[in-house]
Amino acid sequence: MGISHHGACRGAVTMNTERCLSLILVLILLFCSDHAQAEGADLERWHVLTIDGSPVGSVHEVLAEGDDHWQVSESTVMVINRLDTRIETSTVQETVETAGGLLESVRLRIQVSDQVMVIDAFAENGEWVTRDPTPGVPERRQALTEPLTGPRAVAALLAGLSEPGDQVSYSAFIPFTMQPGAVRAELVGFEMVGEFSLRVIEEHLPGLPTPLVRMIDDDGRNVITRMPGPFGLLETTLADETAATLAQSGGELPDEVFEGTMLKTGVRLPSPRRLEYLELELRHRNPALGWPDFNSSHQRVLEQTSDRVVVAVERRHPRQSVPLTADVDDALGDYLKPNSLLQVNQPELVELARSITAEADDRWQAALMLEQWVAENLSFDMGVVLASSSEVLANRRGTCTEYAVLLTALARAVGIPARYVTGYVYAHGMLAGHAWTEVHIGEDWLAIDAAIPADGPADAARFAFLWTDLNGGIGELNAGPAMQMFGQIDARVLAWRVADGELERYPDRVPLPEVSAGLFVDRVQGIVWTLPAGWRVVDHDLTWPSNLIAAAVRSDSERVELRWVSHFPWERAGQEWLESRAQQGRAVIDESSPFGLESAWLVEHDQGFDLLRPGPDGLWQLRSSRRDLLAELADGLALPVQ
Template identity: 25%
Template structure:
């Protein structure tokens, strides 16, 4: 799965401000191993302050290098008023672009290009939200007295969303920096308001509120950025396989007979993650305390009170382009004379299992249109395209993020790996369809639900690196959960899941 997306999100949080000098550099580390660099340019000309950040990030995925460049430019007034923002990312073979310009009435005209398809919309600027220079000025205005607490509203140009950040001033510290230097800096702790669990980011800033160092947890790694010379930032990167780090050892071989029947898991989650798993019509979650959970997968209709579809489950978005004539025509071609939504979903799932013929380990996160054209990708491309095709036919669908069992992956055996699949609302319940695995079974454990946006995907993956699966017991061995009638219809492609 796309662990690099999560890394980019954390890095974007850490790089909220730039330095006053024309150009500065930072090195990017995971547990002390260099994986990238950040170049920051700041230019103040007249009544405009332009900040440009270029992040280069390199990881490996089953020995396949993954290269990522994210470029963000913000234009503001000297007092931090937003004037324009630009962002480009290469999560896949195509560049994704965002361009926003303020209009005379104060609103922003925003153009988004994803997978080669462009859309223009109007953005009413969120009250109190700020870009790079405005965030720096806010931190500077609140000062650096230990114990000071305040909130700032950071606008993310890539996601075009506002993050409400709680800031606590820890105090002044002497900090070891690259190039054998030490600096006296102000230590701040930033956390997302309302977020569950401990997902804080520690930053160290200088007297002008420019970030000099930042640390955040990532999948059990320590993600760090530190200011250094250009030569230091451009030093050769080292291999870090985040997919391997995200794997979870299975407590037993999950043979096909076991996977096709209901399974009860006992799982331990380390750290502060109040709701690490989601309740669905196919998965029931019970907390028994101290970070231990019982997860039942496949025991019939598990959650009769799960929410019905929301407007988001039928709407197109930048990644799930279900309103594209190409997507709609493709879906109609595949489903043909199918006379029910269940039959349509089965035909879509079956067709995509063969249609996406190249497993692209170097693909970051491609949109539905791009995957339709390239026929390249892995589970997220399968899930996003299947979701788009289904929505184009009016079937409510959503993307599930979780883990699934693999007998072998990247040199490891009997592990659970990051995964994504699709759920469709059919006959009053949510049913899973997995075109990447060709079938949904009881080794699919759901961590989160989203609309196909990559940022929803990585948010649900925050617990990876903190999970241990202690036991996996076949439902037939449980005395307290009788086998429901029609069980085989709910697992493995019968009446229900596919």
């Protein structure tokens, strides 16, 4: 086994490409909770949930009549099998509706990790009250302009639409956002399903850029619901219990479904963790969804049309020192509050945050200490969809979502205003869904990223489209921007600037590596590899998840690979660092300065040999099964070094 990423860092690079999976699974679960339920003989109904035609779960509805009310329970189970991991999530939504059709209360139980999130909401004195059982989280109250309509009454309203163009408006509880909202439904036509003619209803919901399509029977009950999503069409279909139970075993979506949510940039950027400026062109595959607002203090829109946006991202550095104990402006108070995800008042979390920052003089220094602790103490686990800070602290695992949740909570615990950010990050030629943290220092919001840390503020090799204090719960993560972006856009790099470097601009296309029989030249990364006679270059165009730059092969099947291996910015790739990594990987440092190369190491391991040379923020790795081949192929290799 050769030298590779540090455990946490290795997971961090992988997790970013799965970020949108975590968020979208929550969105799908809440989408399935938005069913209308009509009164009738069928008091129990089952639906099969599919994504792009693949069964991935079920929805179970139960209608119970009380003395003066109706209770509707909707249970959703979803299972995605991905990369040898079973990701199982579930929700239960229980609503109580008066005999007159008014919504009295909603209880949501959401399980997307080991813990179950519980939200209770109810109407009281003209307000909608939301309560979270998490200690220290205040209840939220929202004035209602009109009473909310219950699911039975919604079904009756939809059943009253008889001609195309008929519309009805009402207020209801929106599971996506977990808030009340105004809904407009329109009958747009009819569709034959088997021998039945179903009414096709488009329901326009707040927070969603595209309507939810319901295909209902004459009683207003859902037979089919549809909504486009990043992984394809999300659909629930009325079924029997046997079919729904079988669907609960889950499904494995094709690789193309996941690859469609990642953005190939066509370029391997040099030193992406040191980027100070990045300019991107984004193209929308479905302009009808619209664009989110990209503008922030360090990100701005340069050009925008319905299907094209040019975004410029700058790396913002601290401009002033602020004592850790300084007062926080009242306007930033929301960014210090505890909530269902950020359990800032948890004694164990507060104690940890204070111990980590005990030697910090100012807020920025404290923020970097917290970032380093999270980066070094969490490990990657794609089976976690979305967990609270207390659960992350206990289990110390998750995707970049959990890294960002814990870091944001730790910052707030020591009095640093912090918010959660969703966007895309660059890694190995790709832009993939990601989450990170921003802290407020002086007059600025500064990005820090425990999943892919940089030396100082988070690099500019990313762009954001959602900033939130998370005080509104996980519903804030399901807002329009996520649906507008994930799986809906393409990206191209136009320009960049590395720290202490010049602006590199390519308005037409970034030049690809030059490859001939015995020569590989990547002018963007500054690599020239001249091969001996009989060798040729292969596999020079791979992107994530591969960190392979290029490989050299010979007719006798011998192969030598050039790879890039990153490490934490606070680590230095010297002899001591290599020895610690080698011990973890059953490898030994065979020689320092091999083949006459200074600042290089030859490492022997189970698969052969690695020649390692330090580069910007990481190591160049030349790997072969034979030592003599490394010497032969290293002779013609010129690399940018640290």
